[in-house]
Amino acid sequence: MKKLYIDATLPFRWGPHPPVGIPRVETALIRQALRREAPPIGFFIVDPQGRGQMLDDAELRYLRRLVDGELPQPTGGGDSSYLARLLKALSIMQAAPFAFGREFDRVAAIFVSGSEKRRGLKFQLSKTLIRLFKLVKSCRRQRRADTKDPLQDAGAVCFLSSASVHEIAAKKPAGAIKCNVFTIMHDLIPIDFPQFVGPHHARNFVRNTAWQLENSNLLVCVSKYTADRVRCRAMASDPGRVPLTAVASPGAFLKESVADRKVPAERPTGRRKFVLYCSTIEIRKNHILLFKVWHRLVPVLGDRLPTLVLCGRWGWMYDELVAFMAAHPELREHIQFRSNLTDAELADLYRDAEFSVYPSAVEGWGLGAAECLDFGLPVLISDAPSLTEATQGLMPTIPAQDVEAWCAAVAKACTDPNWLAQLREKIASRYRPIREQDFFATIVDHVAALGPSDPGRQSHRPKPMAMEARRRPSGLGAEQPAFRRVDR
Template sequence: MTAERSDTSVAIEDKEVTRPPRLAIDATGLMFWPPGEGLAGIPRVESFLINAALADPDPCVEVVAFRANEGRFRPLAPYEQDHVAAGGISPHHVKRWPGRRTALSQAFEAVRQQPWGKRDADRHLAKTVTNGRKGIAYQATRLLIRAYHLYQRARIRSGLRQDVPSQPAETERGLVLISHHILTQEDRSAVSGGAGDLAFLCHDLIPTLRPDLLGAGTGETRFGSYLEHLVRSGAPAFCASDEVGATLTDHMRKAGVAAPVVYRFPMPSILHETASRVGKTSRIETDEPFVLYCSTIEVRKNHILLARIWQQALDEGVKLPRLVCAGRWGWMIDPLRAYLKAHPELLQSITFTGLVSDEELIGYYRRASFGVFPSHIEGWGYGASECLDFGVPVIVSTAPSLIEATGGLMPAIDPQDQQGWYAAIRRMAQDHAWRSSLAERIVAEQHRPTPAAVSWAAIKAGLQASASRL
């Protein structure tokens, strides 16, 4: 991968790496995701990264999680690897559970090293002893470890042992590519503390640019300041779109922060790659045409615009294909719920599927007549680029990242322009020749799904280049 550099980027080939640095991918965020539940958006991208690192035979690559009680990143325990792994794990990285007795001994040693650990540390250590299994054994182990913590503290207070703060073991210089969870949840101490040299994925700057679309939580109000701290500390940013890289640089300029190092990587076509493995990428003709919008249902995604358009069609006696909204229900959607309640007949024309599996979503892309993506603002817009991956024409909003994600090949309309969207949707539904020409444009312009291996190679090269400059 080459990262263009004006004032914001560096060429990855600038310096040959003479000593392989340690490159770590943070799995803290994915550890909080329920096992077996479908992934979308940022968690899907982070899962790709984690599993690419686990599968990479390079011994300098590892997967870690942040231990708040220690203030540092640690390699995953065996049960944690099992939790996040979706494919094969390289023999260089696989961790075997040492058995309960050895694991308990190791847990006690960790308590001796960190006697002031909190209950989160007890829970983590208990899971390492039981290899992630819950139940009576886990509960008993957790209580035993808590008691041992209290015992060690009592010895310190009574003078029977000297409380010498343990020093973290020296680790090889390198970078940790932190998860989105570190920036948005309680583990921000990894950013503000001395956990090591960091890099970050900048998916978007929506919490800073449009907090009105996300709510007024603490995570949103502090997001920009934490990005600024990262950039001031020299952390490079990895962006899937040129638009986000430029926006990040502009934000730092306005904040009086030197331009960040920005690496651009191609967004992987994860779903299409999954479909390719099982031979399910070809189009499926269906008797009932439908329009697909794949996205979390939240105010930013602008589902209410589509509801109003389908209602307008009903009022005018215009028949539009069924609208299928695939995705979980999210936040700030009271206006949409109120509109649907006031127009109950819409549910005859619009289907909200809720969370769907990858297999179901692949089926929707293969059968959809066309897609829509009227979001107000995006960092990328996975549902739009996935339409092109499956050869499905899609109407997008004029959000720059959406135009970039679809290569400028698809019609783009202002997300506030209801009449413009109504006309384009009617034309796409009724003008078969126009719809076919857009589908042919995807092929003619040689849009190709991006293999996950290509994305991982680009990110790894960027990490190596930055780590070599430490």
Template sequence: MPAGDALSNGAVWLDLTRTLTRVGQAAPTGIDRVELAWADHLLTVNPQMRGLCRTTRGFLLLPPKGVRALVARMRDGGAGLGRADTWSRLTGRGARPRHRAEAMLRGHAIDRCPPWGLAAMARRHGARIYVNPGHSNHTARVLGAMRRSGAEVVVVIHDLIPVTHPELVPPKQPARLAGRIAQVAGNASLVVAVSEDTERALAAHWPSGGPRVIRAEIGVPVRAMPVAMKSGAGRFLMVGTLEPRKNHAVLLKAWSILAQDLPPGELPRLDILGQTGWRGAEIAEEIGAHAQFGKTVFLDTAAGDDALAEAYRLADTLLYPSLAEGFGLPPHEALAHGLLPICSDLPVLRSGLGADAVYVEPNDVYSWVETIKKRMSGNLDGSRERSAGRPGWQDHFGTVAAALAESRDRAERP
């Protein structure tokens, strides 16, 4: 069987629950973008693909037209949503984007079922492969039902940060993730790690006898990649959810030191883009209280895709002081726009970015200050050309398809 057939033929179900819950939530996160990329790919190669969404009432099964409608509303920030239906209004949730999206999708659905009816619905429609790329529905009710239906269950794992760095997440997340990983181990046919770092973390926490784990790095945009990186540095950018793990604090300290060291007219601009996550309100308050806020430090927590693209266009350097990552998409996006990424010295970032980035110890504020000054003076231009061989989305999908085809070939051998 050709590798491409594994995803391009037959009833491949894509779990889009995360996308449904994220409609109207400003710019998509890295995991959001992965789920959207899977939707784009399957819509392109497989006319028999279906979208599965868990709603407040059960599950909806969507044809390609319904999937396209959901993806469009995700990308326009929910601007194209209509009114909520009677059910959402009766439950008092009609104004929320998610519930307005549910109302829209109910009009597209080709089937639906209560929470306990998923396995039967999957059998009715001959589900062959179920793909879960969004870190949602890692439960016995969903994964177990799809396994019992006879479908191959493919789960994409982005990171194990709640287990490997419990101090950086809400207190209950480590136990929740451990439970989710147990469900994945017990029900998945194939597990996809998005980076070497995630693959290593899985190996350390994976039960013996669990399903096969492969690595398929997520794609990054390449068509917009300039031949040369932008030179000079007067405008810096930080992209990432406002949460402790992203380490905004070190850049706020760096800008305080820069304000002392440089004449007022020479202090560079720092744009911070990211929606609020865990403890995000506290971080936004700290940014707003900074002496340079509104002068050289700016915050946008509601930036959509267009605003993000414009920020990349205007900046020349990305600062990424994250304390832990599963993949780290913004530095790759920065490279695609010709920016030099200055990143935390994390193995996952070095593995993915190589010589295309500059690395700094994440909490060494003085190293950040000196590196920023070097960039401003023109003594830190980075690699002038993008390194060859960076994985693209077709590599990601091809790796998954090949693994599925290989598993099927083994199962069909006499």
């Protein structure tokens, strides 16, 4: 196989706070690449001009600690003063070899200000201070010496992160990329379902995807569903230039990241039961359906209805949720919001929940649903195809917009302990977790299939459309218990 280089731009941009979604998947890839001993793998970043720069030894050491979660993070500190939290955030930034991206600015501002919804004067002031510090640090940093650019190595294969694809597609740097490129395709949701994202994000996504289809030799898709959508998009864009498309399902990875932590032998008692939904709070994730379900079930089930714990960062287009809560203030006793959690705290929620819900309208993979099964937690999922794939066909499936069916399913889970026990047993006996190293090995196998004589981007003849992941877990295609509308 050609020399392999891995782009570490995304974790450096993300910074030392718990990764979610796409950053968690790409961080897992980098973590496993760092642990590989032979053949050696090179690591680089893409600078603002779109050029690759190899990491030096000090930067590699920082990267190892970053992806292993060993660095201080802007979490906790609820009893600390505003100044103490601000100084902690600035010290984290000062210790980094590169400037973090805007998402770290927002997370650090939430930590400093205590404003989870990313709104208000205190939050804006905190974010401004953090970005001013970043600007001053960037001005004072010594110019980095030029290094080898692996993107210009015709004998190399380079992984480009989603962050770097965004930069390169936006700035279109001079000089063609000479290496073979592979990228991870997480979804095409902003193209297929633009109503779930803002117009600016949708435009950027269309541009980035077009660049990937034109310049990638291999597109690694996180699910069969995503691979099908990518194939359709590639054929519609240019039937004569279709990159090799492969599937490497990423599993979940959270449980592995906290595997060395001691956990209680028994689940805690004496506190109210809760149902968990771990997801960014945004319109696509369909939280409004759960609000309506809990609103209907509170008077029916009373104390038998567990608290709904919504674990995730506030994202965008959630005004309907705020309005619904304002119109039904009694729900505040039954719905809790948790955000800015460490991986260990999130793992505890998965261990302690009665069951989970995942009503998302559409997903590229369904990381949160897979995380549930990793911890043996039953999860009620929507009929989004990738969620069935992520849960290996083992969990009950309910139409994403069918409030009555969701009421029936949640009520059954709350009142039928035997049914929940059967679901837990099904997970224990039939679920096959996807380990990080297997995910990485599958990607390496796909990269090796490019071969030393791959024609690259100069070829305009169609290439093979897809390769199946060699380590696909068993259980896919199993029966899917479904809930339909019922009269109540």
